[in-house]
Amino acid sequence: MASxxxxxxxxxxxxxxxxxxPQVWPAGAxxxxxxxxxxxxxxxxxxxGRFGTPLYVVDEADARARARRTRLAFESAAHAxxxxxxxxxxxxxxxxxxxxxWVTGEGLxxxxxxxxxxxxxxxxxxxxxxIGFHGNNKSLAEIARAVEVGVGALIIDSEVEIERVAEAxxxxxxxxxxxxxxxxxxxxxxxxxxxxxxxxxxxxVPLERAxxxxxxxxxxxxxxxxxxxxxxGSQIFDAEGFAESASRLLAxxxxxxxxxxxxxLNLGGGFGIAYTSADxxxxxxxxxxxxVSAVVEGCRDRGIPIPRLAFExxxxxxxxxxxxxYTVGTVKPVPVEGGTRRYVSVDxxxxxxxxxxxxxxxxxxxxxxxxxxxxxxxSRVVGKHCESGDIVVDVEHLPxxxxxxxxxxxxxxxxxxxxxxxxxxxxxxxPVVAVRDGEARVIVRGESIDDLLARDLGLGASEAASEPxxxxxxxxxxxxPAATRTTTEGNPA
Ligand code: LLP
Numbered sequence: 001m002a003s004x005x006x007x008x009x010x011x012x013x014x015x016x017x018x019x020x021x022p023q024v025w026p027a028g029a030x031x032x033x034x035x036x037x038x039x040x041x042x043x044x045x046x047x048x049g050r051f052g053t054p055l056y057v058v059d060e061a062d063a064r065a066r067a068r069r070t071r072l073a074f075e076s077a078a079h080a081x082x083x084x085x086x087x088x089x090x091x092x093x094x095x096x097x098x099x100x101x102w103v104t105g106e107g108l109x110x111x112x113x114x115x116x117x118x119x120x121x122x123x124x125x126x127x128x129x130x131i132g133f134h135g136n137n138k139s140l141a142e143i144a145r146a147v148e149v150g151v152g153a154l155i156i157d158s159e160v161e162i163e164r165v166a167e168a169x170x171x172x173x174x175x176x177x178x179x180x181x182x183x184x185x186x187x188x189x190x191x192x193x194x195x196x197x198x199x200x201x202x203x204x205v206p207l208e209r210a211x212x213x214x215x216x217x218x219x220x221x222x223x224x225x226x227x228x229x230x231x232x233g234s235q236i237f238d239a240e241g242f243a244e245s246a247s248r249l250l251a252x253x254x255x256x257x258x259x260x261x262x263x264x265l266n267l268g269g270g271f272g273i274a275y276t277s278a279d280x281x282x283x284x285x286x287x288x289x290x291x292v293s294a295v296v297e298g299c300r301d302r303g304i305p306i307p308r309l310a311f312e313x314x315x316x317x318x319x320x321x322x323x324x325x326y327t328v329g330t331v332k333p334v335p336v337e338g339g340t341r342r343y344v345s346v347d348x349x350x351x352x353x354x355x356x357x358x359x360x361x362x363x364x365x366x367x368x369x370x371x372x373x374x375x376x377x378x379s380r381v382v383g384k385h386c387e388s389g390d391i392v393v394d395v396e397h398l399p400x401x402x403x404x405x406x407x408x409x410x411x412x413x414x415x416x417x418x419x420x421x422x423x424x425x426x427x428x429x430x431p432v433v434a435v436r437d438g439e440a441r442v443i444v445r446g447e448s449i450d451d452l453l454a455r456d457l458g459l460g461a462s463e464a465a466s467e468p469x470x471x472x473x474x475x476x477x478x479x480x481p482a483a484t485r486t487t488t489e490g491n492p493a
Contacts (some may be wrong), residue, residue: 349383
């Protein structure tokens with residue numbers, strides 16, 4: 001179990017333990033006259049009553065607005081520089097049919113990184129030509145499938161993948177557009193596990209090899225080389241690291257462009273969001289301007305045309321739009337140095353939000369069913385799992401009268417909570433409800449205990465369900481239908 005790396009004093013007691021800091025909560029969240037939190041025009045108490053807790057709630061208008069605003073920010077910066085841009089939504093943050101429709105409806109393309117994510121994007125109607133396919137270890141089946149459906153770009157992540165993709169494309173009689181993911185060596189200032197572009201990690205090829213491997217890609221008639229790709233990390237608050245990475249990448253881009261035109265440069269995602277009122281990410285417009293300016297400058301210095309740009313934000317689109325509702329079960333005062341910490345146990349935990357345990361992530365919690373005049377008291381929101389690291393919010397100041405039966409709302413859980421959810425301790429995963437203009441819709445149904453039992457062959461579950469799904473999978477060796485997993489034993493593709 002990873003330890004949580006917080007400084008317990010990092011968050012001082014807020015003046016108002018009821019306040020909803022606007023940068024942390026969805027645009028559609030507020031306290032109503034009765035002091036209850038409402039989201040998208042719906043009372044959290046009513047939502048909890050109707051759908052149960054824990055419950056993921058997503059403010060649809062907010063998610064759409066963030067998608068639109070991000071696209072416009074990058075378009076305006078790119079157009080001012082005389083180039084164009086594609087903004088992909090990074091589906092790993094949270095992917096469902098509805099979310100795909102929201103983001104594509106707002107003019108975003110979709111970035112996927114597994115056959116499963118690809119299947120969701122396609123089933124939701126995403127245009128294959130506007131899908132980018134990532135992954136540091138794509139199976140041959142996944143590559144074949146991506147080529148077959150005609151994804152707009154396949155991001156080659158390693159040397160061996162050049163031939164794999166070239167062969168799959170040749171076999172399918174297609175010319176596959178590809179990018180080459182390179183590691184610019186920029187260390188984004190973020191949690192170590194989230195930083196993906198320093199040298200000692202699994203993604204991409206070293207920057208020094210970008211020219212050689214780019215030209216190797218060009219030697220394949222079945223491949224069309226679009227350009228270089230780099231993703232420096234996640235939860236990054238300003239443009240600096242992106243600008244540095246872009247300028248490093250442009251050296252390789254210029255060398256490749258000297259051989260033949262190279263139309264594109266993809267600088268990935270990673271824009272940070274506010275998890276607490278102490279977080280102050282730069283507005284996306286400033287980030288977009290900062291990155292595009294760095295690209296313009298780098299191109300001017302090298303006397304090369306400005307390439308078309310691409311970006312892949314996930315968290316900054318969907319993260320702030322999501323809130324998780326929990327019911328408080330127990331409140332336990334525990335003596336700690338200098339006072340008391342109140343352990344507030346809720347009915348979910350690390351199975352619906354692994355980020356605190358995994359990364360020492362910070363969150364903000366508020367009592368949602370009432371306003372309180374009680375003093376803010378040092379609290380730790382913990383889950384129901386059999387593990388002491390099962391922490392949802394490590395340091396929070398909840399009203400001292402927070403009690404069993406209260407409803408708690410945890411903000412900014414739209415990204416990487418549902419997608420990292422597990423069934424640890426056989427806890428069923430909660431439903432996702434979209435709220436908008438006073439209407440609520442379940443967009444992903446929750447699991448029941450029966451769902452969990454239904455997969456357990458030792459309990460008489462049907463074995464038929466464990467056969468690979470022939471319709472969506474392709475055999476690694478032959479490109480014919482089979483499973484996408486390395487081994488198909490006991491699990492569907
Ligand atoms: N593009 C690529 C190639 C990526 O690897 C990622 C994230 C993104 C785009 C989107 O990054 P975003 O804009 O969402 O930061 N589970 C971690 C985050 C892992 C991010 C992995 N890659 C978390 O919960 O913080």
